[in-house]
Amino acid sequence: MDNFTLLKLDRAIWVALLEKEDVVEAVKYYELFCRKLKDYDDSGHSLDIKIELEFSHKLFMTKIAALADKFLREKDYKNAVMAYSIAFKNNTDNANCLKNYIICLDALKQYDLKLEVIKHLETVSKNDLECSKLLAQSYEQQAMYLEAINTMKDYIEKRGNDASDEDYNILGCFYNEYYSDVTHKKIDAQKGYEAFTIASDMSPTTRLFAKNATIMAGKINEFDGGRKYWERVIKTNQMTNDDKFDYAAFCLKTEDFAGWHKYFDARFKKENNPTFFPVIEKPQWTGNEDLSNSTLLVHCEQGFGDTFLFWGYMPRLLKLAKHIIFVVQNEIYELLKDNDWGIEIYSRDNLDFNSINFDYFIPSMSIPIVLKLDRSNISVGSGYIKPNPDKVKEFKERFFNNDKFKIGLSFSGSKTGTQSRDAAVPEFLPFEGLDNIQLYNLTKDVTDTQLGIFKKNKVINVVKYAYNFADTAAAIANCDIVVTTDNCILNVAGSIGKRTLGLFNWSSNFRWFDLTGDDIIWFNCVKPFVCSDIDYWYSAIQPAINYIKEIMNKNDPSKFCDKECEQNL
Numbered sequence: 001m002d003n004f005t006l007l008k009l010d011r012a013i014w015v016a017l018l019e020k021e022d023v024v025e026a027v028k029y030y031e032l033f034c035r036k037l038k039d040y041d042d043s044g045h046s047l048d049i050k051i052e053l054e055f056s057h058k059l060f061m062t063k064i065a066a067l068a069d070k071f072l073r074e075k076d077y078k079n080a081v082m083a084y085s086i087a088f089k090n091n092t093d094n095a096n097c098l099k100n101y102i103i104c105l106d107a108l109k110q111y112d113l114k115l116e117v118i119k120h121l122e123t124v125s126k127n128d129l130e131c132s133k134l135l136a137q138s139y140e141q142q143a144m145y146l147e148a149i150n151t152m153k154d155y156i157e158k159r160g161n162d163a164s165d166e167d168y169n170i171l172g173c174f175y176n177e178y179y180s181d182v183t184h185k186k187i188d189a190q191k192g193y194e195a196f197t198i199a200s201d202m203s204p205t206t207r208l209f210a211k212n213a214t215i216m217a218g219k220i221n222e223f224d225g226g227r228k229y230w231e232r233v234i235k236t237n238q239m240t241n242d243d244k245f246d247y248a249a250f251c252l253k254t255e256d257f258a259g260w261h262k263y264f265d266a267r268f269k270k271e272n273n274p275t276f277f278p279v280i281e282k283p284q285w286t287g288n289e290d291l292s293n294s295t296l297l298v299h300c301e302q303g304f305g306d307t308f309l310f311w312g313y314m315p316r317l318l319k320l321a322k323h324i325i326f327v328v329q330n331e332i333y334e335l336l337k338d339n340d341w342g343i344e345i346y347s348r349d350n351l352d353f354n355s356i357n358f359d360y361f362i363p364s365m366s367i368p369i370v371l372k373l374d375r376s377n378i379s380v381g382s383g384y385i386k387p388n389p390d391k392v393k394e395f396k397e398r399f400f401n402n403d404k405f406k407i408g409l410s411f412s413g414s415k416t417g418t419q420s421r422d423a424a425v426p427e428f429l430p431f432e433g434l435d436n437i438q439l440y441n442l443t444k445d446v447t448d449t450q451l452g453i454f455k456k457n458k459v460i461n462v463v464k465y466a467y468n469f470a471d472t473a474a475a476i477a478n479c480d481i482v483v484t485t486d487n488c489i490l491n492v493a494g495s496i497g498k499r500t501l502g503l504f505n506w507s508s509n510f511r512w513f514d515l516t517g518d519d520i521i522w523f524n525c526v527k528p529f530v531c532s533d534i535d536y537w538y539s540a541i542q543p544a545i546n547y548i549k550e551i552m553n554k555n556d557p558s559k560f561c562d563k564e565c566e567q568n569l
Contacts, residue, residue, distance in 0.1 A: 004045045007036055011056055018063045021071075023082045030060050061090055065097065072100055077107040088117075095125045102134060111141040129158055137170070145178035165202040169209050172196040176216060184420075184535045186506070189219045200229060207236040211243060214250065219507055223254050241269040249510035257374040264369050275301055277363055280353055285360035287370035291321035294359035299327045300348060301363050303413075304469065305491035307332055309522060310364040312380025312495060314341055316371065325358055327351060334470040340386065375514075375521065382525040383497025391474035399462050400478035404438040405552055407431070408479035409459070411443045413487025420505050420535075421486040425450045427537040428483075430545055432456045436552075440479060442472065442489050481551070483544055486512070494523030501544045506531045 010033045017026035033056065037049050068083030081104040087097050098121045105114035115138040122131045132155040139148035152171045156163040175192030179185065193216035200209035210232035217226030230247055233239060239247070244266035251259030267275040278299070283289070285296055296317060300307045307328055317324055318341060325344045328336055333347040346356065362370065368378055400406055409431070412422035425446060431439060432454060439459040441451055451459040466472040472489075473496055476482055482493040482500045486509055493500040500523075504515055508530070514521050515528040527547070532539040 004040065004048060007040060008052060010036070011052075011059075014060070015063070018060075018067060021067060021079070023064070023067065023079060023086075026064075027086060030056070057090075061087065068097075068100065072103065075107075077104045080104045081108060081110075092120065093124050095121065095128070098124065106141075111138060114138050115142055129155060132158070133167070133170075136174070140174055140177065143177075143181070145174055145182060148174045149178060165199040165206065165209060168195045168199040168202070169212060172199065172212055172216065176212075179219070186220060186534050189216060189534075192216045193220055193222060193225070197225070197229070200232060204232055205236060207233055207238045207243075210236070211246075214246070218250065218253070218510075221507055223250075226250060227254070240271055241266045241274075242271050245270055253510040253513050255375060255513050257372075261369050261372060265366065267365075268363075277301055278348075278353075280361045282353075282358060282361055285362045285370065287372070289360060291360065293322050295323040295325060295357060296321040297325045297327065297356070297358040297361040298364050298367070299361060300329055300332075301365055303488060304329060304332060305413075305488035306365055308385065308488065308491040308495040309380060310367055311336065312384050313367045313371070314343055315384070317367070318343075325356060326364075332469050334468045335385065335387070335473055338388075379521055379524060380495075382494055382523050385473065385492075385495040387473040387477045387496055388470055391470060392477045395462070395465075395471070395474045396478050398465070399440070399460055399475070400438075402438055404436050405434075405548075406438050406440065406478065406480045407434075407548070408440045408442045408462075408476055408482040408484075408489075408493075410441075410482070410484035410487060410489035411446060412485060413489075420507070421509065423485050423503065423537045423541075426453060427541060429453065430538070430542055434545065434548065434552075440475065442475065442482070442484070443487075481548060483541075483548075490526060491523075494520075494526045497525055500526040501547065502526045502528050503537065503540045503544065504528055504530045506534045506536070 010029070014026045014029040014033060017029060034053060037053055040049060064083050065087050068080050068087055071077070071080035071083060081101070084097060084101040084104055087094070088101050091097065098117060102114055102117055102121070105111075105117065115135070118131060118135045118138050121128075122135065125131055132151055136148045136151035136155060139145070139151060149171065152167070152174055156167050156171065159167065172192045172195035175188055175195060179188035179192060193213065196209060196213040196216055200206065200213050203209055210229045213229040214226050214233065217223070217229065230250060233243060233247070244263040248260050248263035248266065251257070251263070268277055280297075280299070282297070285291070298317070311326070314324065314326070323344070325346065326336070327346045327348045330347045330349045333345060337345045339345070409428055411425055411428065431437070434457065437457055439454065439457050440462045441459050442463050444463055446461070446463075448461055451461060462475045463472065466475055469492060473492055476489070476493050476498050477496060479498060482489065482498055483503065484490045484493065484500060485503045486505075490500060490502050502520055504512060508515060511522070512520055512528070515530050518527055520526045520528050529540040529544045531537060
């Protein structure tokens with residue numbers, strides 16, 4: 001057997017490795033085999049070498065492509081992408097190979113490479129519109145939302161009447177991400193809503209399209225449209241617990257209190273981010289059980305602001321129950337533990353329910369649900385939490401002992417909360433135009449450096465010295481007025497009866513079902529100022545400043561507060 005024949009026998013090695021599905025080793029031996037053939041110096045076998053190279057290349061590519069397809073069918077994307085990478089490099093114009101390669105890159109989240117391969121696929125398959133759709137989706141994965149929108153719009157336009165409901169739903173999703181992550185412009189939310197409505201109108205029985213339309217309707221305050229598409233979701237009989245909670249929020253926002261009562265408890269069963277609540281081995285109070293000889297345990301849930309708000313319902317529960325226990329967040333314990341109502345307070349941290357005696361429990365936010373409250377009786381009034389007098393005096397002597405008009409500012413809430421409620425510190429710079437005032441920061445995690453942008457009216461960062469909400473309430477009690485975005489400071493100020501100007505984004509949280517009057521319904525000493533457009537905080541802050549000027553000019557510290565509120569200032 002001559003040397004050339006011996007050399008050809010090496011072909012069996014990489015073929016066997018391919019049969020073993022060892023792509024990496026097979027490639028190594030195949031490339032080594034080809035180099036040896038090319039380097040073999042024998043003029044008598046030059047034609048044989050050329051034939052062998054062509055045969056081996058065809059054989060290798062056939063087997064590697066078949067192996068890639070096998071890996072793909074088995075969803076073994078790691079091995080499939082290696083095999084397709086080799087196949088692609090050897091034949092860059094194979095559309096089917098490119099499409100399969102794209103699937104693998106997508107599965108492995110190699111979105112930048114996927115985008116480049118799709119662009120190449122467009123040049124290979126110029127008449128294949130699906131390439132444009134793939135390209136749009138790849139742009140979206142790269143957070144290139146405007147490119148995704150424009151490519152998808154072009155795809156839909158080219159398809160004309162053949163464009164599907166799914167196509168419009170995808171376009172709506174792109175607009176939603178562009179609005180939420182980039183622009184916060186009403187026009188982009190409106191276009192997303194329009195795309196979702198087209199999808200839903202094309203397929204009225206599809207839950208997903210109708211649900212997406214309801215979400216965008218809420219972002220643009222399109223409540224009539226929201227009702228229409230919620231009715232479609234309900235008719236599908238496919239409502240998830242997420243749907244039920246979202247519908248409950250929509251119902252409260254639109255003053256459908258019966259719908260809110262019916263579905264709000266779905267918050268504990270949501271598929272995504274359910275509201276945490278501990279397992280309590282006692283019956284839950286539904287409103288039907290007689291509490292006249294029973295102890296009711298109320299357990300806090302969600303944020304600090306909700307606890308302050310729903311604490312306002314304690315006088316009503318005291319008329320029903322023999323005794324009440326309230327479990328609160330540790331940060332709130334100090335403020336509420338010594339209350340005038342004789343309510344027993346526990347911190348939820350490391351609480352052993354077996355160590356306390358009670359007959360029924362209720363999650364705090366379920367109180368207005370169980371009591372069947374509506375617009376006529378949902379208000380908690382104001383002034384039902386009393387800051388510690390000694391702490392109030394301490395803060396006055398340290399920070400508030402001046403004759404200026406004292407304004408407490410709160411810019412934002414928890415970092416894990418809804419960012420659309422927050423305003424950046426520079427948005428409050430118009431307060432520099434006021435004379436004879438002293439500004440106080442009430443927002444945690446705002447630094448002295450951030451507050452340094454105030455030059456004329458410097459800000460005292462009083463919250464640095466507040467270690468819990470008992471301290472925060474004492475600081476607020478020393479203010480003449482509080483100006484705050486929708487965060488827990490609004491609720492603290494309202495609960496202690498401090499006159500407050502609430503700043504709300506154009507599309508506000510579902511709790512605030514009416515921000516058109518002199519108060520926010522829940523609290524009667526919080527006056528709302530609403531942005532005229534999304535994130536246009538100046539349109540809310542400047543009117544609030546003008547309102548303060550009126551108070552200062554008239555020397556009327558009780559303006560817009562009712563008698564109950566005045567007594568608690």
